[in-house]
Amino acid sequence: MRTPGLLILLLIALLPLGGCYYMQAASGHLALMRAAEPIDRVLADPGIDTELTRALEQAQAIRRFAVETLGLPDNASYTRYADLGREAVVWNVVAVPEFSLAPKIWCFPVAGCLSYRGYFSEQRARRHATRLAAEGYHVQVGQVAAYSTLGRFADPLLNTMVSRGETYLAGIIFHELAHQQLYIADDTRFNEAYATAVEEHGTRLWLTHTGQAAALADYERLLARRGVLDALLERQRERLAALYASGLSAEEMRQAEAEAFQQLRLDYAEQRADWVEGPTFDGFFARPLNNAHLLAVATYRDLVPAFHRLIALSADMPDFHARAAELGALAPEARHAALAALLEGDLRLAACRGAQIAQASALGVAAQVAGCDGLQ
Numbered sequence: 298m299r300t301p302g303l304l305i306l307l308l309i310a311l312l313p314l315g316g317c318y319y320m321q322a323a324s325g326h327l328a329l330m331r332a333a334e335p336i337d338r339v340l341a342d343p344g345i346d347t348e349l350t351r352a353l354e355q356a357q358a359i360r361r362f363a364v365e366t367l368g369l370p371d372n373a374s375y376t377r378y379a380d381l382g383r384e385a386v387v388w389n390v391v392a393v394p395e396f397s398l399a400p401k402i403w404c405f406p407v408a409g410c411l412s413y414r415g416y417f418s419e420q421r422a423r424r425h426a427t428r429l430a431a432e433g434y435h436v437q438v439g440q441v442a443a444y445s446t447l448g449r450f451a452d453p454l455l456n457t458m459v460s461r462g463e464t465y466l467a468g469i470i471f472h473e474l475a476h477q478q479l480y481i482a483d484d485t486r487f488n489e490a491y492a493t494a495v496e497e498h499g500t501r502l503w504l505t506h507t508g509q510a511a512a513l514a515d516y517e518r519l520l521a522r523r524g525v526l527d528a529l530l531e532r533q534r535e536r537l538a539a540l541y542a543s544g545l546s547a548e549e550m551r552q553a554e555a556e557a558f559q560q561l562r563l564d565y566a567e568q569r570a571d572w573v574e575g576p577t578f579d580g581f582f583a584r585p586l587n588n589a590h591l592l593a594v595a596t597y598r599d600l601v602p603a604f605h606r607l608i609a610l611s612a613d614m615p616d617f618h619a620r621a622a623e624l625g626a627l628a629p630e631a632r633h634a635a636l637a638a639l640l641e642g643d644l645r646l647a648a649c650r651g652a653q654i655a656q657a658s659a660l661g662v663a664a665q666v667a668g669c670d671g672l673q
Contacts, residue, residue, distance in 0.1 A: 318414075325417025326450075329386065333379035333453035352459035352466065353378060359467045359503065366506070367499045368614040369474040373451035380456040385440035388422035389413040391596075392434040393588040396541045396550055398534055400592045401434065409482030412596055415441065435587035443469050445476035463509075464500060464516055471499035478618055481625040487632065489597040491621055494604030519576050525568050526578050527598050530591050533561045537588065558586050603639035 336353050339345060356375060363369040391413050392401040400412040416422035419438070426436040442457040458469050475492035497520060504513040536557045540550055565582050581590075604621065611617035624632055 321417055321421060322415075325387070326446075328417075329379055329381065329453065329455075330450065332381065333377040336376055336378050336454065339378050349459070352463075353454070355463050356454050356459065356466060356470065359470050362467075362503055362506065363471055363474050363499065366502060366614070367471060367474075367495065368478075368618055369471065369495075370448060370477045372448060372477070374448070374474065374477065375452065375454045375470060377451065377453040378455075379453045382456075384457060385419070386443060386455055386457050387415040387417050387441045388419045389415050389439045389441050389593075390422050390426050390429070391437045391439065391589045391593045392426070392429045393436075393592050395433045395435065396547070398538060398541070398588060398592065400589070400596070401429075404483075410485075412485045412592070415444070435589040437587070437589035437593050439593060443473050445473040447480050448477040464504065464512055467503045468496045468500045471503075472496035479622055479625060481632075484625075484629065484632070485596055486600055487625065487636070490600030491604050493597055493601050494608060497601070498605065498608050522572070522576060522578070523598070526565075526581075527594070529561060529564050529568070530594055531599070532564070533557060534591055534595065536560070537591075561586070600636050600640070603636040606639045 336357065340350060340353055360375050364371040393399070394401065402410050402412055403414045404410040414425070416425070422438050426438050430436050442461075443452075443455060446452055452473065454470075459466055472492045472495065475495035476488065478495075479488075479491060481487050500516060501513065504516060537554065540553050540557065543550070543553075545553065562582055565578070569577060569579070584590075607620055607624075608614075608617050611620055624635055627635065
C-alpha cells in the first residue's frame with residue numbers, strides 16, 4: 298500500500314539548520330526539480346515512448362478534472378515531468394516503540410510534526426531504520442511514489458506516478474493536490490485521511506466521467522477489500538492494546554504479540570479464500586509484520602470514512618473543502634471528536650455500501666450504491 302504524503306518543505310529555510318538529514322532532503326528535492334521539464338516539450342520529442350505519451354496526456358486531462366470537478370488548486374503543479382530512473386521518489390521510515398501503538402513523531406520547520414521521516418536514498422532510510430530497531434523500535438521502510446510541497450513549489454509529475462496505470466495516476470494526483478488544498482500542521486492522520494478521501498471520491502468520479510465501467514468495478518472491488526484489510530488491522534490493534542494493558546512481563550507480552558500476529562495472518566487467509574480474482578494483499582502479509590506496519594496503514598486509513606461522510610453531507614466539493622477546513626481549524630481534541638461523530642454516523646451507510654459492493658463483486662458487475670443514499 299502506497300504512502301504518498303511525504304512533505305519536504307522550504308528547503309532553503311531548512312539548510313541553515315544543518316545536519317545530514319536536511320542536506321539529503323534539500324539535495325534530493327533540488328535534483329528532482331532540475332530533472333523536470335515541461336510536459337509539452339516532452340510530448341514534442343519524436344522519440345517519446347507511446348505509453349508515456351498516453352500517460353502524460355491522461356495526466357493533463359486528470360489535472361483539468363481535478364480543478365474543474367473536485368475544486369482542487371489550479372497552479373503549475375504536474376505541468377512538468379521528471380524520470381528519476383527508480384521505482385520510488387522517497388522512502389518513509391515509520392517507527393513505533395515496543396509495546397506501543399503510538400508512532401514516533403519527528404518535527405520539522407514549516408511542515409510541523411509527522412509520524413514518518415522520509416529519505417531520497419533507500420540505503421539511508423534503511424540505515425536509519427536499523428539504528429531505530431537497535432534501540433528497540435518496531436520499524437517499517439516504505440516506498441513512496443509522490444510527495445506534496447503544499448504548493449510552495451510546482452510539484453512535477455514523476456515516472457513513479459505514471460507507471461502504474463490510469464486509475465492509480467488519477468488517485469495520486471487527486472491525493473497530492475488535496476494536500477495543497479488543505480494541510481493542518483502536526484496532524485498527519487487528519488491530513489492523510491482527508492487526502493485519501495478526496496483521492497477515492499475523485500477516482501470514482503473520474504472513471505464514471507470517462508465511461509470506464511470495467512475499471513470502476515475493479516476499483517470498487519479494491520476499495521471493498523481495503524475495507525476488509527482495515528477491519529483486520531483495527532482488530533489487531535485492539536488485541537495488542539488489550540495485551541499491553543494486561544500487566545504481563547515483557548517476555549510474556551512478546552510471546553503473546555507474536556501469537557497475535559499469527560492470528561492476524563490466519564484471519565487474512567480466511568478472508569482471502571473467497572477472493573477468486575485480484576486485488577489481494579498477499580505482499581503485505583508476506584513480510585515480517587510489526588506495529589510499525591499497523592500504524593503506517595492506520596495513519597492513512599482510519600479516519601477516511603469520516604471524510605467520505607462529510608463529502609456525502611456537502612453540497613459539492615468546494616463546500617466539502619470548506620467544511621474540512623472548519624474541522625481543521627478546531628483544537629486537536631475537538632477536531633478528532635467531530636471526526637469520531639462523523640465516523641459513528643457513517644456506520645450504517647458504510648455497511649450498506651459494503652454489502653452492495655460485495656454482492657456486485659460476486660456477480661461480476663459494477664456496484665450500484667444509490668440505494669444506500671437514504672441512510673446519509
